[in-house]
Amino acid sequence: MVQIHPYINFKGTCEEAFKFYQSVLGGEIPYIGRYKDMPPSEDAHAMGEVDGEKIMHMSLHVSKDTVLMGSDIGGEWAKHSVEGNNVQLSINALSEDDAKKIFNGLSAGGRVTMQMEKTFWGALFGMFTDKFGINWMVNYDYNQQPK
Template sequence: MAKVNVYLLFNGDCEEAFNFYKKAFGGEFQMMSRFKDMPPTEGQLPERSELSERILHVSLPISEETVLMGSDGGGDWAAQHRVGNNFSVSISAESKKEADSLFNALSEGGVVTMPMQKTFWGEYFGMLVDKFEVGWMVGWRS
């Protein structure tokens, strides 16, 4: 069965927010990476952009079952960012087949924002907004 977690999107204050959550819940970050850590890709952030220090991905376990995750997803590359819709439901599938099945079912009548594909961080991953305007991230790590 897939695991479901909340993925929070921020517009420049992700690090501050997650330090706040870390203080509240305790524990340590499993991962914290910045946009400057991405491999160079055409159309991505300029090399010396003020956005390069923003958080690409952070994860903080808050229980045995739950990981709070987030990113600085605002700015020009996420024009839909609004306080109140600044989250996605993140699904960690147990298999590639399950990831595809969930992604296909959830995207029916919705909008695929990133098709399922192998990513630079080693996960098979995709994103969509369903027909009820809920954001979903679906991933599987072999």
């Protein structure tokens, strides 16, 4: 069965927010990835020192089945982020085929913001807004961890 987790975007306060959430909810933060840790890309702009410290991805494992995920956003993405629409639903698929099926099915009639593609972090990943205005992320990790 797939898992669906909330994914929250912030404008530079992701790490502070997650440490606050952890202080209230408990749980573990197993990963904090910063933009400066991303491999260089031909089409990416040079990352400034301040932007490089922002959070590319982090997660708070609140329980065995609940993970709160988030990142800081900037540039073009920040223009479209306002309070209330800064949350996406993130689906972790069980196979590459499931990820593609879910992505293609739920994005039908909507707007794809990032095509499904293999990523540097070892996953197949894509993002879209469905025809009802809900923001989604679909992820399949190639190195699945046994549950």
